[in-house]
Amino acid sequence: MSTASASTPEGTSPANPSAPSAESTISPTDRTILEYLRSKGYKGAEKEFLAAVEKPASDDKGKNPEATAATSTTVSSEELVKSEAVQSQRPSRPGENALREPATALQELASLGNSTNVQNLISSIDAVGAEEILSLDPTDKQEGFRELEAWVDGSLDMYRPEFRPILFPIFCHFYLDLIQYGFKEAAIRFYTEFSPSLGPSHSATLHHLSTLLLPAHVQNDELAQRFRNEKYTIRMSRSGFDLLVGWLTEGVGGEATGQGEGFSGEKGKRGRAAMLRVVNNHLRFDVTPSSTTSVSLNAWEESTGLLSSAIPQANGNATLTNPNSFNASKGELKLGPAPVPEELRAEAERVMREQAMMDRDPGAQYDPQLYSKALAPQPGVVAPSPSDLPPYPPSFKTIDVKREVERVRDARKRIRLERPSTHGAASQGHAPRNLPLPSICAYTLHDVGEGVPCCTFSMDTSLMAAGFSESYIRLWSLKGEKLKGYRSDFQSSSIKDVREKGGDTTRKLIGHSGPVYSVAFDPVSGSAAPPRYLLSASADATTRLWSLDTMSNVAAYRGHQNPVWDVQWGPMGIYFATASRDRTARLWSTDRTSALRVYAGHLSDVNSVRFHPNSLYLATGSSDWTTRLWDVQKGSCVRVFIGHQGIVSTLAFSPDGRYLASAGEDLAINLWDIGSGRRIKKMTGHTASIYSLAFSAESSMLISGGADWTVRCWDVESAGGPLTKTRENGCVLSRTDLMATFPTKRTPVINVQFTPRNLCLAAGLYLSPEQR
Amino acid sequence: MNKPNMKPRLHSHQPTAGVFKADSIRDVAESLNIVNLPDVVASALASDVEYRIHQVIEEAARFMRHAKRTTLTTADIDQALRVLNIEPLYGHFPHNPPVFRRAPPHPQTTAAGSVYFIEDEEIDFERVLREEKLTLPKGPRWTAHWLAVEGVQPLIPENPPAIPKDIDTEQAVKPGSPSRPHSVFPPTPPSDRPSPIQAAKKQQQQQQQLVKQVLSRELQLYYTRLTSALLPPSASDLTKRTAALASLRNDAGLQALLPYLVRWVGEGVVGALKNGVQSDNDGQVLEVLLDVIGALLDNPTLFVEPYLHQLLPPILSILLHSSLPDSHAVNLRTTASHILSRLLTQYSTTYPSLPPRIMKTLLLALISPGKSRSTREGAVRGLVGIGKEAVRKGLVEGGGAKVIGSECMPGEDSGIAESVMDAFRVLHPQSSSPVPLDQSNQADAEIIRQLGEVLGELFADRLMSDSAWARGVLIGDAAGL
Structure with a gap:
């Protein structure tokens, strides 16, 4: 450690003309915080803080804050050197941050020796008390948050949508702080007071946080640790950011008149300090030069949140904080149709x-x-x-x-489900030609026991397969033909009766030992012939291959450690991909029992997996709210799609290979442009979970089915304005791109799919009213 | 045990400490023979238990979501416990959910809140074996239907009924209007049974939409004016009524009102016939209603065919009703039979099953025992209305004349006998210079015997005076000529 050369702010103040006035404005509390930050090596935070507390002084001199910040850095340069030395002496503990037990912190500080600022700190601690220094009084957090909320709500309309997102991370950190220091009751009070105002989009996360009640929970809970260790990204315009900094440091700026003078009193100061610490340690402001009004309504979804871990880091050194920059860094994708030999x-x-x-x-x-x-x-x-x-x-x-x-x-x-080409009737003049609506055939399952997690139709619509919660799979012939397997005991002399006798139009396939979550028919025969193989994924962590010639299980693929949620054939057969609760997706080929590739990177369950039509890429939807696109062969992530405010439950590629649709538990369907990785639009309208998505063969229409007992048709190409309450043919359309809604009778639609000739098939199970 | 006096302190200490209370922990601890659990431990444990329960529930919710369900079942909890490496709770099945019951509050610990327990039902094997028949469930099966055909949802039982948004809003907008003519109109058209002609469901649906759409305000006004002009007959003067009927007979553009008019007529007839119908007034009402039916049939612009099934019951009711007011009975039955005959001539070609069905009804009324004479008279008139063939079938071959003859007093000159004679006249015209049948002539004697056999004594006597007529009635035109 370099010797302390009496370089406290007091010591250096004669050297700098601006320092004395700054010194006068810095309260003892602020000073201790400053020193604390300094000792911990938070240079950025320190700088910001110093700039903030010295701002009034600089204003006196007519300088802008940046200039003051610059001057203040010169002031503290010596301290910076020193504090860096302090930092280097201590064993570095990655992941650990400023918030620690006060006692250990004090001890640590004391052990650091005789540096004057540390002495200062200790003395001030003695004066004010360790608890308050580290903002452990629970009420100041409450006070501080109330002030912040009042400020956000009182800000100008143009800034409010920008400021609202700050509330959530600060709330979360305050809550976690309170819990971590054992103020359970204060935390609960804090939660009950402020959580209702945070909006429905965060309700799932908030609920999860509310279940954390003990410090040990914070240590062990994954989400809490993500909040602790990652920076929460918030996009903000330059002017909005300046206002926020100004308010945080001085308590003025941006608020409506008559809102009070911001932080006042001792408590308010501590609240502000706590807030500043959160802002410094846990938030990252993505400051954009664009004006606030030019940003669209839902844009914040793509740029706000705990993004740094959601975005795969390329080389470790260059951290990408923006999904767009990540997507851009991955270069162009080959999205055209696969070549045919x-x-x-x-x-x-x-x-x-x-x-x-x-x-x-x-x-x-x-x-x-x-x-x-x-x-x-x-x-x-x-x-x-x-x-x-x-x-x-x-x-x-x-x-x-x-x-x-x-x-x-x-x-x-096939049935044309695209807009009639405008060349022929361009003279007609009615500009937006309506898409023809599809015909939908609904297959309703009755009298199922515990439930049918999945159902699918073969491409030639001769077979329907459903996986049951009772661990079996049932096949039905939709053409009324008898399903006969090959006999295993046939005589070689009479090759004629190689097929089984009798038989029924339905067949049960038994082999799994847990609920079957996904079934898929092999695509090799296309619509020309019935499929020969069926894949199924189950909670027993296996994927099984069933031969439809012998009606028996031919292979079990083990490798996943946890329930397999989804399985999907490659577009040309042979390969298939699975998604599992163990946070990976895997690529398999039917002739090997071990996985060929493991796609790891998601932070939570992989719920859904889909192949790109040219089989080069694989899309996965995960419970970490993101969707990723992987290079099938390299196993690397090439695109990340961030924007859902909930678990991504299902996906669909458009047959032309350009678009990806994803549906999430936020009840929205997002349409992504794969090439650029950008969201094209967000489609809302469903009122319960969305279970299945399907594109028409021309990629012009998207069909979705869900737990709200409806099948909905969406126009892919229309821009899809927000809520426009137009009345057409008696039905109130909530969005312009929601073309039609077809309600069913108490039937959650678990699968929708288009036949190659554009007939839409929907499958669901009927819930009888007496069933709860 | 100092539990009761500890509690108030605890409650004040933890105002909102989650769902799981420290008391519950203490109860569990006591059940495990751990007494005097410290407050701190209990509340910390309560918090932790709550967190763990939430953890399990969050995990179970994933399994629920992937099972495409919206209710959490015990199977989900079991799966969640399994992946969390905890032994599942055996003995719970989703298809047999346990029923929790609340225990009656214990007198000493009222503050402890409700205690729930699982009811353990006692099963009496003997009773079960004796009484309950085990039925195997049918097993899963599927049905297919069209959810949408080119974007239009067919109105079939498999699909939910269309949301009548249009009508709701229309009614919500209009109640303020003074006359409120629309209140007469039900939101759904009265056609409850699809007529065989429009068997296709799509057609039916289109028609329903049609009715919904065209109830313009003008038509509603017209409807109220029209019905008030027609009924009650005593209040409205004759000119108004004739004008209204003329309008019905000739005006175009009433198609939309047709279902409502048909229903109005049907209800009017039922109403008039229901309460005894002896008064003169009811008779007039029925006359007017018959006129309305006639006018509707006359109107060349109306497409009445889909509503025949609704029009026929009123006509037949009037025709066959046992107790019509005396002053109007003959007139009513004659008019009804005229309308019937007109209806049949108009529609029997497009609707070939119609005459046989009406024949059947009339024959039943004519022959079956226990019917009143007026009903039989109506049936005879109806048969006359249908035509010669029907009369022959009913009166001669079916033995209708014989039945009526046996019921009439010999020599009686009542309406019914007259109507039968009229019917005979339809069969064969009365000769201008009748030559009576000769008893002594052998051929004539044979005819007389047959007459008595087929038509009964009464009518045989009456026909005897005209041999040509008698032959005509008995054998038919070919033989008579």
Whole structure:
């Protein structure tokens, strides 16, 4: 330790002209805080604080605050050197911060030796009392928060939306402080007084915090530790930030007239000090030059919160605090359609031509052109080359050809759910042409026992599979055909009765030992033939592969340590991905029992996993409120989508590969532009959890189904204004892009999906009214 | 044990210390033979227990969400305990939720709050084995329906009824208006049974929408004026009534009002016939209502066909009712039969099952025992209205004449006998110069025997005076000519 050279503010004051006046304004409490900060090495905080307390003096001299801050740094430069030395001597404890037991802090300070400022601190502690120095009086926090709330509410309308978000983190930290120091009753009082005003968007987090009642809980609770160790990012405009700093330091600025003189009295000072400490230690202000009015209503959702851990850090050294900068740093993505091998393409075209001759279907002769058009890269997106794809078998099978042919036929025959092209009827003049609405066929399950967590339809709509809470899977033939597996005891002489006798139109698959949370049919046969395999994920931490030829379990994939929430086939089969409670998503191939890739990074459960249509990327939705996009092969995160104010429950890629829709427990559906990582719009309207999302084949329409017993249709392309209470055909539309709402009879819709021909299928289970 | 005097202090000490109270901890501790648990320990434990419970519930909520449910079940709690590495609580099943009951307050510890316990039901095996039949549940199954067809939700039982927002708001806006003509109109059209013609559900739905939309204010006013002009007949003068009927007969654009008019007529007829109908006034009401039906059928711009099923009951009721007021009975029945015949000629081609169904009703009234004479008379008139074939079937082949003849006094000259004779005249015209049947002639004697057999004594006697007529009635046109 460098020897203390009497360089307290008093000592240096003769050297600086501005110091004496500053000194006069600094109260003893402020000084001790300053010194405390200094001793802990919080240079930024110290600087800010010093600038703040010296501001009145500088104002006298007509200087701006920045200039004063500059001068004050020169004043304290010696102390900075010194305090850095102090810091370097102590064993550095990452993660530990300024808030510690007062006794140990004092001891520590005393052990640091005879530096004058430390002596000063100790003496002032003796005078005022250790408790108050460290702001441990519970009432001042309450007082301070009340002042802050009054100030925010009294601020100008243009600043209020900017200031509101500050309340929440400061509230959380005050509450955690109170709990940590054992002021349980004060904490509860604080909570009951201020939590109702914080708004419904934080209710889940607030509720979680309210369950923490003992210091040990704060130490162990994950969310509390995130609050402690991470900086809460708040976006603010330059002028708003200046106002806030001014108010925090002086108690003036920004508030409405007649609001009182800000912090007053001893208690108010301590409250302010506590607030400053939170602001300095735990908040990061993302100061933007843009004016406050130009920021849209929901923009704060994307830039506010505990972001630093939600955003994957690239190299460790450069910390990215903004999801946009992270997304930009990851470069361009290849979102075009996956290339089809040349041989397969040629063969498919040959078959198409053949069939067009045979069928004498006038539409069929254009199939080859349609096909090549569908495969052509679209403008604006980069198509991947064959080498970008994960390895696939080099040869193709008959079923591949059939699938491709069927795909083109579906494209030709499907119900058009896009706006009629404006070229033909441009002269008509009515500008926003309405999207045609879809036809929805609802499959309702009755008499299920404990529940059906998942349900899905095969692409050719011949089969429906549902996973049950009672650990089994049930298959139904939707065409009324009998489901017969291959017999295991057939005679080689009579190969004719290789199929089972009898059979029913439904079949039970038993193998899991926990609720089945997800089922998926393999996509290889497309809509040309019934699928041959089924995947299922369960609470027993396994994923199972079922053969629909033998109607039996053929493989169990173990690796996840916790319940598997979701499973999804890759768009071309072979690979599949799972999402689990153990905070990872994994990539598997059907022929290996261990995972090929582990996608780790989410801070909480991964609830949902979806493949990008070209199989290059994987999207995961998590309980940490974020959605991430991963490079399938590299296993690295390439995009992060922040904006949901709740758990992300389900996802959907648009078939054209450009958009990602995510639904969360905040009852909103967000539409993201994958390329830029930016949110296009937020769609609200559901009144309960959203369970399923689906895009139409043209990517022009989004269908959602949820626990509010409705299926809703959303217009993807419309800008979607906020609440416009227009009355059209008798139904009140809450948003312009909510095209239709179809209520069901007490049926939570657990799955919606589009067939390749754009018929929408919805599945739900009927809740009889007597069931609670 | 100093528990009672400790409590007040504790309560003041912890005003809002969460849901879980320190007292509960102390109770549990006592049950585990740990007495005199210090306050601090108890309250700290209470806080911790609450936190742990919240932890379990938060974890269980994830399982609930992934099970796509909105109620937390014991299975979720079990799953949560399992992933938190705690042994699950066995013995709870979501399909058999435990029922908690509140214990009656203990006299000594009133301050302790309510105590809940699980009711342990005693099962009497003998009774269960004797009485209860175990039925296997059907197992899960599915049904499919159209939730939307090109964006329109079909009104089928599988879908919830459409939210009648339009009507709600309309009614909410209008109650202030002085005349309130709309109050006559029910929010849903009165058609409760879809007619076979519009079997397609979509059509039905369209029609329902149609009715909802076109109840303009003008039509509502027209409706009130019209009905007040027609009824009650004593109050309104004749010119008004004829004008109203003329308007109904000729005016276009009344289609929207048709369901309401049809219902009005139906209700009017029911109302008039219900209470005995002996008064003159009721007779007049019925006459007017019949006129209205006639006018509706006459109007070439109205599409009455979907409402036939609602129009027929009033007509048949008037025709067959047992006790019409004497002064109007004949007139009413004749008018009703005329309307019936007109209706049949108009719609029997498009609606081939209509005449047989009406025939059946009339035949029942004519032949089945226990019907009053006036009912039978009405039936005869109805048959006349339907046509020659119906009369032959009913009176001659069905034995209607015989039944009536047996009920009439010989020689009596009542309305019913006259109506039967009228019906015979429909079958075959009376000859201008009647030649009576000759008893001695063998052929004639045979006819007389047949007459007596088929028509009964009474009518046989009456027909005997005209041999051509008698032959015509008995054998038919071909034979008679």
